[in-house]
Structure formats: C-alpha cells, structure tokens
Amino acid sequence: MPRIKLEIAYDGTDFHGFAKQRGLRTVQGVLEETLARILKCSVEVYGSGRTDAGVHARAQVVHFDVPYGPPADKYVYMLRRGLPRDVVAVRAEQVPDSFHARFSVRRKTYRYTVQTAPVPDIFTQRYSWHEPLALDIGRMRAEAVHLVGEHDFTSFCAAATPVEDKRRTLYRVDVVQDGSYVHIWCTGNGFLQYMVRIIAGTLVDAGAGRLRMSVRDILAACDRTRAGRTAPPWGLALWAVDYGTVDDAIRP
Amino acid sequence: MPRIKLEIAYDGTDFHGFAKQRGLRTVQGVLEETLARILKCSVEVYGSGRTDAGVHARAQVVHFDVPYGPPADKYVYMLRRGLPRDVVAVRAEQVPDSFHARFSVRRKTYRYTVQTAPVPDIFTQRYSWHEPLALDIGRMRAEAVHLVGEHDFTSFCAAATPVEDKRRTLYRVDVVQDGSYVHIWCTGNGFLQYMVRIIAGTLVDAGAGRLRMSVRDILAACDRTRAGRTAPPWGLALWAVDYGTVDDAIRP
Numbered sequence A, B: 001m002p003r004i005k006l007e008i009a010y011d012g013t014d015f016h017g018f019a020k021q022r023g024l025r026t027v028q029g030v031l032e033e034t035l036a037r038i039l040k041c042s043v044e045v046y047g048s049g050r051t052d053a054g055v056h057a058r059a060q061v062v063h064f065d066v067p068y069g070p071p072a073d074k075y076v077y078m079l080r081r082g083l084p085r086d087v088v089a090v091r092a093e094q095v096p097d098s099f100h101a102r103f104s105v106r107r108k109t110y111r112y113t114v115q116t117a118p119v120p121d122i123f124t125q126r127y128s129w130h131e132p133l134a135l136d137i138g139r140m141r142a143e144a145v146h147l148v149g150e151h152d153f154t155s156f157c158a159a160a161t162p163v164e165d166k167r168r169t170l171y172r173v174d175v176v177q178d179g180s181y182v183h184i185w186c187t188g189n190g191f192l193q194y195m196v197r198i199i200a201g202t203l204v205d206a207g208a209g210r211l212r213m214s215v216r217d218i219l220a221a222c223d224r225t226r227a228g229r230t231a232p233p234w235g236l237a238l239w240a241v242d243y244g245t246v247d248d249a250i251r252p
Helices: A027-039 A074-082 A137-147 A195-207 A215-221 B027-039 B074-082 B137-147 B195-207 B215-221
Strands: A003-010 A056-065 A087-095 A107-115 A149-152 A167-178 A181-188 A236-242 B003-010 B056-065 B087-095 B107-115 B149-152 B167-178 B181-188 B236-242
Touching: A003 A027, A003 A074, A027 A056, A027 A074, A027 A087, A074 A087, A107 A195, A137 A167, A137 A181, A137 A195, A137 A215, A167 A195, A181 A195, A195 A215, A195 A236, B003 B027, B003 B074, B027 B056, B027 B074, B027 B087, B074 B087, B107 B195, B137 B167, B137 B181, B137 B195, B137 B215, B167 B195, B181 B195, B195 B215, B195 B236
Parallel strands: A056 A236, B056 B236
Antiparallel strands: A003 A056, A003 A087, A107 A181, A107 A236, A149 A167, A167 A181, B003 B056, B003 B087, B107 B181, B107 B236, B149 B167, B167 B181
16 A cells, blocks of 8 residues: 655644544544545544644644555645645655654654734734733843753643653754744754643743743753743644655755 | 724634624624623724625724723723734724714725745735736736726626726736735725725736736726636735825835
C-alpha cells in the first residue's frame, strides 16, 4: 500500500483541534472524511501531533496509506477541490513505509504572535493575541535564552498533563519584532501540552515588566503556578515539522 | 440627546451582513445588543450602508443617539470589552445632530483583494479571493479606467436590484499589485448591490485574458449578463467612509 506524506495548512478558528473527536469538527476528521469521499474507501490519517482547539497550522504533516489511487502529486489538486476553505493541501509525496508522521519527527517549529497596537487589526485578529502593551523586547530575549537547551518543562506544561517525562530540548527561542507584532519562535524536539502558549504568556509578562521571578528560576521550580498565563490559542501556529530531509524549511 | 459617531471594523466571515435580520447574527444586531447591555436602554444604530454577508469592514461608520451616558471617547473602551472579537470599536466622537451616518456620506472606498499564489496563504484566505492565475495587471488597469467617472452601472449591479437610478460616480479605480496579491481599490459616491464584486470579477477576467468585450462596451450595454462573475464576498472590505471632514483618510 503506497504511503502518502501530506503537508496541510489550516485555520484553527472553527476546529476543535486536530485530533478526531466524535461529533465535533476536527482537522483529522475533516481530512479523513474528504479522503474517504475522494477515494471511496476509509482512510486513517496520522498527524505529526495534535494541535489544540483554535490553534492554526502553516505546515502540519500527516501520512496515510492508500490501497490504490492516483500518483501522490495529484492529491494536492484533488484535496484542494474537496476540502473546506479553512484547510489547504500544500504538497504531497509518496514516502517509504518507514516514514511515520509522528514517530519520524526530528524537530518542530511553532510561532506565537502578539499584536501590541492600541486597536487590533481586524485582518490579523484571528491569528494574533492582542495585548496593547509596550513590550520590552530586550527583556523578553534575555528571559527566552534560559529556555534553550534540555530542561524539565514541568513549569511550562498544563498541570494536568499525564506525561511522565517532561524533559524536552528547545533548539531556538527567538523573539522578533515586526512593526506592532511580536513573534515568538520556538524550535524543539518535542512540545508538552500548552508549552508554547505558557512560554508566550510568560515572555509577554517579562516584556511588560511584571515577571516576578526569572525564567531560569521558574524552570528550576518545576511548578506550573510559577510561570505566566497560558496565552490564547489563536496566536499560535504550528509552523514547520522537520523530518531531517533537505526540503524541510524550518524558518521562512 | 447626544449623537455619537462610531467607527468600527469587522470580520464579516461569521455575520449575515451588516443589516439587522431577525434570528440571524448581523453586525447591526450585535452592536445594538451590546450598546443596550452597556447603556441599559435600547439604542438604534444607523450605518453608512449595508455590507453583504461575508464582506468585511476596515472602517464602517455608524451613528446612534443616547439619552445619557459617558463622554464619546469612552465608548471605544467600553465597546472593546463588550463586543465579540470579530467586531472592533476603532474610534468614537460626539457629532452634531445634522450628521447622519448614511445621508452625510460623500465618498466610500472599497478594497477587493485577489490572491494569485498557487497555494493559498492560510492566514489571508478569509480576506482574499484565491485565483491561482497569472493576471496581466496592465490589462486590468487599461479596462479599469473606463469605469472612472459618472456612468449607468446597470451591467455591474445585481440584476434583481430594485433601485431605479443606477447612475453612480467612481472617482478612482486602482489596480495595485503587492507580491502575489492584487488589490482593486474603488472610490465612489455610491455603490450598487454587488457592484465592487462584479467589477472585481470582470477585471480578473480581463487580467486572465478571457474578457469577451471591453469594459467600455459592457457599461454601454446596460446588461448584467455582459459583465464577469460576481467575485466572492470574502475578498471585499469596506475600507473608508468619507464625510468630507479633514480626518477622513481615504487610502492607507
């Protein structure tokens, strides 16, 4: 059975997250329904990982096996006609059976966007967190560096998360200003639930001068209550999933 | 009774247009409900004009009379807390009773945006019409000039429109390329139903080399069937409403 690797983008606004849930509109659910309609057989879709309700993706990666069907490069065209407007098929290719969208991941990159203008821009409000504050970018960067490297990210993870091992490695955390927007870029080998959103909430606290302890101490505390708020989902986008192949661009 | 002039922006995706309709979510309906909740009295809101279902506004203008209440400049702050995220209160001021959001309008500017990249950008797909075509901007401009001036716009108006006088004046029609986006800017003294969307559909036909007669002849025919398609609502935004006062910016 040929295995297809598919890159998709989606606007998370109207989805209850990526992962299938009975009776709710999810990205995985919509993809499987659309593929089943096109291929006239049921298809199981595996994603690189979940995204929470309301979170967007510029480049989520999934794979699926098909018993027959068109050459891989036709999927983009067929899916573009079959998918709703808030899911876009970007590219598809046939991959060896050893490829797995989730288990083969080497790195992921997320972008969290804050909009600091006094009045939110109506054309970006679905994709950015409006915090009309003067943010001290230097302060944010100075705190962000403590996150880079291998750490126990318990303080930056939803308290109820059942995962035992909360050690993850962040390769880069960049704070980039673009006019009234501030982008927080995180690249790592894995992410815990709400991790980027708690990092964003904490770095915004740092930029607003209201962080009570340094990120270094927050990490060391291994205590979710020490970090900042969980920033809202709509500012977050899964930007790139890197499998270590040459064509995986990590940053724009 | 003090009269308040309010500028709002909205994302039209989840609205059945501007004008109130029983049982449907509309911009006017949401504004009136929010003001009633804040002021604890019923308020009637008058807009500069309708926008169709799905059409956005960067700067729609409304007015309303209030029996009492805070100084005009407090409305923006109060409304920003009370309104849903897809309607933004931009600014408010007290105006003389002679001001009327609809009858005092001098000019309006609309922007229609086409996205021509092969793969639509997920972050702009709610605000642009995806037509993955190589558009000849020169051709589009050459046809657009025929629209400028006073004309009978019957060919560029929904066929069922009951308005008798379809003469309107367009002061400017500009076609502006910005990377893979093409913006069609229209400024005029009044617009008929679907007028900008039919102009956009026709100019895209011109740019794609499939216009069968020139815009000059289409205008002269006074026949809706001669013009191009009605472009979809999500590419359109009401950009500015000009009342002839100094602070009304027509273009960004």
